[in-house]
Each structure stands twice: as structure tokens, then as C-alpha cells.
Amino acid sequence: MVGHDKIGGSSENGHEVRNLRVAEYVRMSTEHQKYSTENQSDAIRRYASQHGLTIVRSYIDSGRSGLNIEGRSGLRQLIADIEGGEPGFSVVLVYDISRWGRFQDADESAFYEYRCRRAGVRVEYCAEQFENDGSIGSDVQKVVKRRMAAEYSRELSVKVFAGQCRLIEMGYRQGGMAGFGLRRELRDEHGRPKGLLGRGEQKSIQTDRVVLVPGPSKEVGIVRWIYRQFVEARNDEKAIAAELNDRGIFTDLNRPWTKGTVHQILINEKYIGNNVWNHVSFKLKQKRVANDPTTWVRADGAFQGIVDTTLFDAARKIIEARSYHLSNGEMLDLLRSLYKRTGLLSGLIIDEAEGCPSSKAYQHRFGGLLKAYKLVGFTPDRDYRYIEINRALRRRYPSVVADTIAGLERAGGHVQRDTLTDILTINREFTASLTIVRSFQTQAGSLRWRVRLDRGLLPDLTIAVRMNRDNCAVRDYLLLPSLDMDRHFLRLKEDNALWFDAYRFDSLGPLFEMAERVSIAEAA
Known part of the structure; x- marks a missing residue:
């Protein structure tokens, strides 16, 4: 409930402080109406009115993600004004922790608040049930809330990605321009056409979907001409671009043709009707990475192609040769x-x-x-080493699974492996999933691990293989029972809570012992 007593404290002579000059900060991405900037501002102003506070400045980030500070001009200006000296206010009112940001590193959220406090300006969260007074209780609650805000974004990212993959496989287009010779067609929830989308236009109804359709016949003819010139006339991309420019033909962006723009038409599978997605990832506003082709999501023959498949394959062979x-x-x-x-x-x-x-x-x-x-x-400029590390760990995964199964069987256990999910059923008594967890270093050089717990398949046990600093050898093993794990992810340090040591082992011997079969006579 907004409006509980927090700021309206007492001065040295016992009188309540009034007419304190404050600023408000509001942020909205696209999550939910309750987080609209208007609703946040209304709640903040009610809070200010109840506590005799005067709002003198407003900082707004509308339609901005809370995952990082990039692009959030409102928050950046707020911090700049505070650190610039004499901002004209001594407190910043924010609706709640998540509006300050859903930073994936909780320390980053604390860092921006610390910069304000260091400059003499306090941040107050109006809708939170604690006073941001620097006490142990408030600090603990802030850490929990920040982690919850970050976890919300991670879980949402996983759900969104899964939904996008499903739509791609169903033949629907996910983002991006159609390209020369193609158009984006809007369809309703029943698959009925509703019209073409122009450049920059987006769907306005959540249940609507977008597919690619052939564009104007003139553009379609030019695309086919490009392929024939390349395959049959053996003209290269530069020569084709020069002829298109001489004829006064421009690209879909109304620009002259170049070798690169012609080349992109010759290699893009959408021209033969294939729907291919996930070439590049930019999850949680982190580093943009080029994905391995094995991770691409595709649906062949999803659209009506405008280039013959044989011609497309011939062009690809020429390029590869x-x-x-x-x-x-x-x-x-x-x-x-x-x-x-x-x-x-x-x-x-x-x-x-x-x-x-x-x-x-x-x-x-x-x-x-x-x-x-x-x-x-x-x-x-970006550090892409982790791509190579992930590839190496993916190559290592089958051998780790095989070694684990072999160890269980040597102990006398019976193991069934689900070829689709890789879930292991051991002695028909319990299930286990195995994951290899890469390490990464903080700026201070400390190691961290992020363990994903499969809450969808819900195995009885998660076997987490933690890698060492160089991600070239196994550091230790975690045997994590699902009954004790209620989160989707665990973020681990080199030294964790004492209770966690109960799940950590230097080898998989304890797991093999769990599978060992002992005769009743021997047990007696």
C-alpha cells in the first residue's frame, strides 16, 4: 500500500519535517498497465502529499527496458544532475525497486543508488514495505527485491524466446524488414489476411501475426533477374549492382545497390520461402552475438518463395566454391x-x-x-571468447553424459536415457538431468557460476558439472535435489552458504553409490 510512513520523520526538536523538495523518477517498458508512467506518478504524488513533500523535478523513461542504463536518458540525466551539485532536491521518489531497474547484476542497481546517496540525495521507494534507511533489514530486503526483479526479466526472456521459436516453426515472421521483392502481410488469429504492413508499421493486436508474401511483380522480377545474372550469366555481385544502379533501380531502403546488398539477396533463404531465425542473439540487452547455425530456428517452405530452389542452391554453390x-x-x-x-x-x-x-x-x-x-x-570491441567456450562445452557434453551413465552402470545401476530430453531414469526410482556450468569472472577476478534448474521437466536431481577458471576441466559436482530448489537459476560464488556444501562433491562417487544395488543378505 502506498502511503505508509517513511519520510515524514522528526527533526531534532521533535517536529515533523515538511516541505522537503524532492524529485520523482518513473520508468515504463511495455510490461503492464499498472506500471504506466501516469499510474506511477499518481502514486508518487499521493505519497508526497501525505508526507508534506514538494515534487520539483520529474525524470521519465517511457518505453525503456530496465535491464541496463543504456538508452535510459531520464535516469542518466537524474544521476548527472545529482552529481553535478545543487540539483535542487534532496530525495528521489521511485515507485518500487523494479522501476529503478531490473539490472541482471543486483550490484549495478545498488551502484546507481549509491552514487545518488554519495552526492547527498537519498532514493526512496514509495510502494515498498520498508524504509530505505540503510539498516540491515532494509538492505536485506533491497537485495531480495533486486534479485526478484532481475529473475523476473530472465524468466520472461525464456518464455518470450520459447514463444518466438514456436511462432517461427508455425511459419510466422519475427521482426525485421521484409526485404526487396517481399512484403509483410498481417493476418488475424484465424490466419485470414488483413492487409500489408508498410515500412516501420507494426501490428497493434497481440493475436495478429505476420507472414512474408511476394511483393510487386516488378521487384519479384528483379530478384529473379539477379539470380539468373549470377548463376547463368556468371556476373558477380559488383557487376550486378552496377547495372541495377545504371538502370535507376534502388533497394528497398531507397539506396543504391552495392556488392553487399546484392550478396545478401543471393544468400537469404527467405527468397525460397524458408523461415529462419535466431542468427543473432541480444538477450536481456547483453552482448549481441552471432549464433552457431545449429541453434538457428527454421521452418522450411513456410512462405511462398519467389526464387526457384534449384537456382538458389546453384548460387550458394558458386559462392562457396x-x-x-x-x-x-x-x-x-x-x-x-x-x-x-x-x-x-x-x-x-x-x-x-x-x-x-x-x-x-x-x-x-x-x-x-x-x-x-x-x-x-x-x-x-566485444569479448566473444565465451562463444568458443560454449561451443567447446557443447562438444564435451555427450562424453560427460556417457561417462556418467557408465559410472552408474558399473555401480550396478540401471539407466534409461530419454533421447529427446536427455533425462536419465536411474533404477526406475528417480530421474536426473545433467548440465555443464561454465565459469565466468567478475571485474575483481572472482569466479561465478549460473546453474539452470529445469523446472519444466522437473527431474528429481540436477547434476551440475561446474567448470574451473579456464573452463577446460571440471572443478566439482553439485547434486541438487528438486525438492530443495524452488528457483529456475542458482547464482553461485566460489564460497557459498554452509548448507550448500551438503550438495557439493569432488567426484560423482556419491551419485554412483545411490545407484548401487546391495543384496538383502549382505545388507543384513
């Missing part, structure tokens, strides 16, 4: 030369470069662009 005659050294020399000319590298820069194999060719030859970058001495 370009680098076959080049040795690894020659390909790297071309990439190194490009890096020296441009000062940086990306898939688009490679595709636009004259006389250089395509980015796809480097991916196939060297097992990924990042490996090719490393070989020529280029390090991207």
Missing part, C-alpha cells in the same frame, strides 16, 4: 590486407570487399569469423 581454390594462408592474407586497409573487420565489410571471399567462406573454412579474426590479429 570461390574460396575452394585458395589455401588457408591465401585467404588469411586477403583478410589481413583488408584489415590493414579498413582498420576493423565485420561480415558486411568482408562481403563488400573486392577480391575477397565472402564472410560465409571464412566461417566455413576456419570454423567461425572470430577464429579467422584472431588469426589475422583483429580483436573485436
